[in-house]
Amino acid sequence: MSEMKLGRNILCLRRERGITQDELAEYLGVSKSAVSKWETGVSHS
Numbered sequence: 001m002s003e004m005k006l007g008r009n010i011l012c013l014r015r016e017r018g019i020t021q022d023e024l025a026e027y028l029g030v031s032k033s034a035v036s037k038w039e040t041g042v043s044h045s
Helices: 003-016 021-028 032-040
Strands: none
Touching (some): 003 021, 003 032
């Protein structure tokens, strides 16, 4: 799966569930900026 497709999936699923990047980041134990980078395809990890 391409990084951009994965990022779009994360974004769409997060929005469908009505949660913020902050909430997702806290649940996953990562920073909000990490979630943002995943969603925009900036980060590979």
